Amino acid sequence: KEDKKGLKDYYKNFFPIGVAVTPRQLEDSAQRKFILKHFNSLTAENVMKMAPIHPEEHRYNWEGADAIVNFATANGLKVRGHNLCWHTQAPKWMFVDSMGNQVTKEVLLGRLKAHIYAVVGRYKGKIYAWDVVNEAVSDNPKEFLRNSLWYKICGEDYITKAFEYAHQADPQAMLFYNDYNTEYPEKRQRIYTLLKKLRDAGVPVHAVGLQGHWSVKDPSEEMLKQAINQYASLGIKVQVTELDVSIYTDGNIPEQAGAASNSPFTAELQQQQAEQYGKFFSVFRQHKGTVTGVTFWNLSDRYSWLDNFPVRGRKNYPLLFDKDLQPKTAYWNVIRF
Numbered sequence: 284k285e286d287k288k289g290l291k292d293y294y295k296n297f298f299p300i301g302v303a304v305t306p307r308q309l310e311d312s313a314q315r316k317f318i319l320k321h322f323n324s325l326t327a328e329n330v331m332k333m334a335p336i337h338p339e340e341h342r343y344n345w346e347g348a349d350a351i352v353n354f355a356t357a358n359g360l361k362v363r364g365h366n367l368c369w370h371t372q373a374p375k376w377m378f379v380d381s382m383g384n385q386v387t388k389e390v391l392l393g394r395l396k397a398h399i400y401a402v403v404g405r406y407k408g409k410i411y412a413w414d415v416v417n418e419a420v421s422d423n424p425k426e427f428l429r430n431s432l433w434y435k436i437c438g439e440d441y442i443t444k445a446f447e448y449a450h451q452a453d454p455q456a457m458l459f460y461n462d463y464n465t466e467y468p469e470k471r472q473r474i475y476t477l478l479k480k481l482r483d484a485g486v487p488v489h490a491v492g493l494q495g496h497w498s499v500k501d502p503s504e505e506m507l508k509q510a511i512n513q514y515a516s517l518g519i520k521v522q523v524t525e526l527d528v529s530i531y532t533d534g535n536i537p538e539q540a541g542a543a544s545n546s547p548f549t550a551e552l553q554q555q556q557a558e559q560y561g562k563f564f565s566v567f568r569q570h571k572g573t574v575t576g577v578t579f580w581n582l583s584d585r586y587s588w589l590d591n592f593p594v595r596g597r598k599n600y601p602l603l604f605d606k607d608l609q610p611k612t613a614y615w616n617v618i619r620f
């Protein structure tokens with residue numbers, strides 16, 4: 284007999300369970316049914332990023348974002364907005380003037396403000412949480428903040444401004460700083476330092492998003508616990524915002540990755556992945572109240588962004604469901620506790 288309960292039902296006393304979706308997936312009845320069975324929160328995988336939603340200075344593309352928000356509203360699902368300020372998938376026009384020269388800090392901040400007011404304003408009361416700034420901290424131990432165009436033109440002020448604009452646009456929204464590799468001690472320390480600086484300055488940062496692009500090898504339970512506790516010590520909430528567990532262990536920075544070539548999803552990997560997912564969710568449950576949401580990046584092994592990152596065309600099997608939307612071994616480890 285098909286189990287009527289889905290992932291979200293097993294976690295109803297802990298936190299919402301989310302998934303990153305595309306508008307096209309919502310047009311397919313099998314995937315719609317699957318989403319409604321297992322999840323009670325949605326994130327737009329791409330259509331709410333800066334360039335997709337704001338391709339030209341005076342043109343916004345609301346169609347995809349509206350489709351996801353309308354589906355969520357119609358079905359009583361939460362929505363996490365992703366994202367308001369990022370160095371990737373940012374529109375090129377935002378950084379240059381009509382002569383093609385790089386804009387000043389004032390102009391860029393004015394454009395960021397207009398973007399955030401328009402996007403957050405449109406979904407005020409429908410999107411409860413925003414990833415305001417994504418991946419501002421550098422991976423390079425010699426640097427503090429990533430040397431992106433945002434940083435080059437504005438210095439670190441763009442981070443504070445982004446949060447202030449978002450808070451002005453929707454004072455009820457829960458505002459996140461979102462990043463990856465948030466458990467590695469030295470990057471964790473830099474993210475902690477940034478968050479502490481912002482909180483001490485009264486900047487409206489309410490939570491940290493651990494993207495959770497993890498693997499069958501890392502992080503350890505201990506590293507994860509330490510990271511959650513250290514961020515929570517700032518008085519902020521924690522969510523896992525883009526969870527997947529890669530079968531490859533050669534890292535997720537393109538320049539360094541790629542050592543491991545295409546691998547089948549072996550029984551050994553299935554077992555390792557199931558153990559990892561089981562451990563991660565045990566830690567999440569232990570931190571109920573501090574961890575206020577867990578969102579997977581992509582629905583099932585049918586498609587993962589990891590199929591093309593950090594190595595193009597290297598098939599991955601990172602999620603709880605297989606290509607036919609059926610539960611994998613890892614799923615049973617996550618719902619049995």
Ligand SMILES: Oc1ccccc1CN[C@@H]1C=C[C@@H](O)[C@H](O)[C@H]1O
Pocket residue numbers: 328417463494496525535536537588
């Ligand atoms: O794990 C990483 C390593 C290096 C760069 C970016 C990332 C992750 N970057 C994430 C992944 C997929 C995108 O769709 C998300 O918007 C982004 O937040």
